[in-house]
Amino acid sequence: MKLPPFEYICPASIAEAVALLAAHDGEAKPLAGGQSLVPMLAFRVAAPSLLVDLRKVSELRQIRIADDGVALGAMVRWRDILEDARLLQAHPLLVAAVGHVAHYQIRNRGTVGGSLAHADPAAELPGIAVTCAAKIVVVGQAGARVLAAEDFFRGPLTTALTPDEIITEIRFPAWPARRRFGFVEFARRRGDFALAAAALFYDQDDDGKAVGSHVGAIGVADRPLRLTAVEQVLNGNIVAAATIAKAEATASAAVDPPDDIHATGRYRKTLIGVMVERALRRAAAG
Numbered sequence: 001m002k003l004p005p006f007e008y009i010c011p012a013s014i015a016e017a018v019a020l021l022a023a024h025d026g027e028a029k030p031l032a033g034g035q036s037l038v039p040m041l042a043f044r045v046a047a048p049s050l051l052v053d054l055r056k057v058s059e060l061r062q063i064r065i066a067d068d069g070v071a072l073g074a075m076v077r078w079r080d081i082l083e084d085a086r087l088l089q090a091h092p093l094l095v096a097a098v099g100h101v102a103h104y105q106i107r108n109r110g111t112v113g114g115s116l117a118h119a120d121p122a123a124e125l126p127g128i129a130v131t132c133a134a135k136i137v138v139v140g141q142a143g144a145r146v147l148a149a150e151d152f153f154r155g156p157l158t159t160a161l162t163p164d165e166i167i168t169e170i171r172f173p174a175w176p177a178r179r180r181f182g183f184v185e186f187a188r189r190r191g192d193f194a195l196a197a198a199a200l201f202y203d204q205d206d207d208g209k210a211v212g213s214h215v216g217a218i219g220v221a222d223r224p225l226r227l228t229a230v231e232q233v234l235n236g237n238i239v240a241a242a243t244i245a246k247a248e249a250t251a252s253a254a255v256d257p258p259d260d261i262h263a264t265g266r267y268r269k270t271l272i273g274v275m276v277e278r279a280l281r282r283a284a285a286g
């Protein structure tokens, strides 16, 4: 299908991009890799009068790794993440999740900012952002805001962004050595969006009991979820068979997914329990 007509501009700075968005009063949209926006134009789901291409804004392409965590610029692509060997140490859960995103060609163009702004409830990065309590930095005419990932996602394809704002980066808290983690996803074919996925991590006290657990669920609600009831099951316990079985049942009970064309809600409810169970087995195995 042909795209609707639009103007196109390719600024070189964040300030310029934001000024262009503000001047067009909701009629302009940022363009990252075009992996979701271009199909949306083709299907007339979106019809902006102006596309503000962010590809020349070099400050959005940085991957920063420091003692306080990892920051990914909005124009960092999936491929950049998978090729940066430092991230295997600095944030192995992120790398494990991004390994499930789409296919080779899409990973060459799809970006961190595009995925967060698109807010697909079955996408991996929004799920990892919520699981890890990441912060999302956005910049608009009024200045910068730092939002907790849990407050950023408001529903399917809906976020807290205002029309003049762009995402500049996402910040993940530091990842201690020896942290246990698991990411398990079920999709019909490799590279498809998840039918359901579980992302989780925990640290261990001197007795080997789980502390500070974070458990996230992808694809089972209108946005990614933190499963705090499952975290309570894990904290203070050794992650072994009995705890894992309880966590599985608790995860299933905690969600109420709707039926859709891909699966029934009942199926997804069972599936998320299985994903949590498998992710915990992986984490426990180290």
Ligand SMILES: Cc1cc2nc3c(=O)[nH]c(=O)nc-3n(C[C@H](O)[C@H](O)[C@H](O)COP(=O)(O)OP(=O)(O)OC[C@H]3O[C@@H](n4cnc5c(N)ncnc54)[C@H](O)[C@@H]3O)c2cc1C
Pocket (backbone or CB within 6 Å): 029, 030, 031, 032, 033, 034, 035, 036, 037, 038, 054, 074, 075, 100, 101, 102, 103, 106, 109, 110, 111, 112, 113, 114, 115, 117, 118, 122, 123, 124, 125, 161, 165, 166, 167, 168, 191, 192, 193, 194
């Ligand atoms: C066949 C196929 C399979 C896929 N499978 C998966 C999958 O398994 N898992 C997954 O997570 N994703 C998947 N994707 C999505 C893909 O990985 C991209 O991340 C996603 O489409 C976003 O694309 P993009 O970065 O090119 O952003 P674009 O398509 O350019 O933009 C997407 C939206 O974000 C807005 N936007 C872009 N950048 C910014 C910014 N910095 N600030 C504010 N708004 C911004 C745009 O205006 C637009 O509304 C798939 C895509 C395709 C086509």
